[in-house]
Amino acid sequence: MIYTLTLNPAIDFELIVADFEFDAVSRALGSRVDCGGKGFNVSRMLANLKMPSIAMGLVGGPTGDRLSAMLGELGIDTRFTRIAGETRTNVSLVQAGGSKHLKVNDTGPSISDEELAELIGMVRAAARPGDWWVLAGSLPPGVPDDVYAQLITILDQQGAFTVLDSSGEALRLGCAAGPTLVKPNLAEAEQLTGLVVSDAASLTALAQAVLLLGPVSLVLSMGKTGALLATPDEQVECISPRIVEQNPIGAGDSMVAGLVWGLSQGQSQSGSLTLGIACGAATASCAGTTLGTLADVEALLANSN
Ligand SMILES: Nc1ncnc2c1ncn2[C@@H]1O[C@H](COP(=O)(O)OP(=O)(O)OP(=O)(O)O)[C@@H](O)[C@H]1O
Numbered sequence: 614m615i616y617t618l619t620l621n622p623a624i625d626f627e628l629i630v631a632d633f634e635f636d637a638v639s640r641a642l643g644s645r646v647d648c649g650g651k652g653f654n655v656s657r658m659l660a661n662l663k664m665p666s667i668a669m670g671l672v673g674g675p676t677g678d679r680l681s682a683m684l685g686e687l688g689i690d691t692r693f694t695r696i697a698g699e700t701r702t703n704v705s706l707v708q709a710g711g712s713k714h715l716k717v718n719d720t721g722p723s724i725s726d727e728e729l730a731e732l733i734g735m736v737r738a739a740a741r742p743g744d745w746w747v748l749a750g751s752l753p754p755g756v757p758d759d760v761y762a763q764l765i766t767i768l769d770q771q772g773a774f775t776v777l778d779s780s781g782e783a784l785r786l787g788c789a790a791g792p793t794l795v796k797p798n799l800a801e802a803e804q805l806t807g808l809v810v811s812d813a814a815s816l817t818a819l820a821q822a823v824l825l826l827g828p829v830s831l832v833l834s835m836g837k838t839g840a841l842l843a844t845p846d847e848q849v850e851c852i853s854p855r856i857v858e859q860n861p862i863g864a865g866d867s868m869v870a871g872l873v874w875g876l877s878q879g880q881s882q883s884g885s886l887t888l889g890i891a892c893g894a895a896t897a898s899c900a901g902t903t904l905g906t907l908a909d910v911e912a913l914l915a916n917s918n
């Protein structure tokens with residue numbers, strides 16, 4: 614089974630505008646509301662790929678109820694920890710027909726020690742050997758930076774595999790617990806290591822520096838350029854297919870879904886990277902915060918062969 618864990622989920626509220634104007638009232642040309650949060654997006658993409666998953670996370674208030682209903686409508690199995698606070702709403706302004714967007718993510722509700730302990734208990738109870746767990750996104754206030762490290766240790770002791778997609782201190786401490794795979798984007802990896810990529814040699818150095826922090830393997834995503842897979846023994850670079858980019862928000866989550874789709878079925882790491890790249894590109898080619906479909910992914914894979 615694949616589990617996704619989202620500690621700081623969100624409703625993604627998108628407004629489409631003709632242009633960005635400061636100190637003026639802009640009128641939206643359209644709007645949309647999506648179920649968001651990195652782990653929930655991975656579950657949504659897996660559902661598009663006809664792959665079942667169980668979405669776990671902290672949800673609360675009417676926004677939490679709305680997220681719960683949206684995931685339910687997609688047929689995604691959920692096991693939530695209910696919280697007293699209100700799940701956040703993140704806002705994007707997207708330029709119509711252009712490639713620019715502004716995205717503001719709220720901090721999220723405060724989580725109590727009891728709520729966090731309940732969630733950790735649920736993870737411990739669900740952990741089984743051979744399962745895949747995606748731990749993704751930022752941490753809401755009240756959750757300690759080492760929470761992913763704690764969860765990875767619990768899951769590892771039970772023989773489960775872990776994929777970590779986060780940023781900052783939570784990512785650094787999580788890496789030290791030895792996740793099976795970590796997926797930062799280039800900016801996150803540069804921030805993590807203090808290194809800057811300027812050429813092929815510095816890219817290799819960056820990948821090796823991330824691996825030294827503790828993960829078993831690394832997929833470094835680099836937007837439309839593609840991605841780099843690295844383990845202590847091999848390094849594989851994969852170029853992304855050319856698409857007409859509409860909205861790249863969520864491409865990283867779709868890539869994680871594609872990676873776990875392959876890995877959980879016993880595919881090689883490089884084969885799974887190909888699936889991840891196709892899933893990321895499929896989502897980047899969709900308008901709004903919509904995710905790519907299985908047909909989109911299959912078409913991209915057919916073209917890349
Ligand atoms: N414009 C694009 N063209 C082709 N492929 C893309 C494009 N944007 C993203 N992708 C694919 O999706 C993968 C993940 O994208 P990216 O590196 O932007 O992730 P991210 O920064 O984690 O995204 P997010 O946080 O918005 O979900 C890339 O490695 C690439 O394969």
Ligand SMILES: O=P(O)(O)OC[C@@]1(O)O[C@H](CO)[C@@H](O)[C@@H]1O
Pocket residue numbers: 621623624625648649650651654703718749750751752862863864865866
């Ligand atoms: O604030 P975080 O947890 O880092 O990211 C949250 C978020 O930006 O990630 C998803 C896109 O990857 C969106 O659905 C959501 O709004």
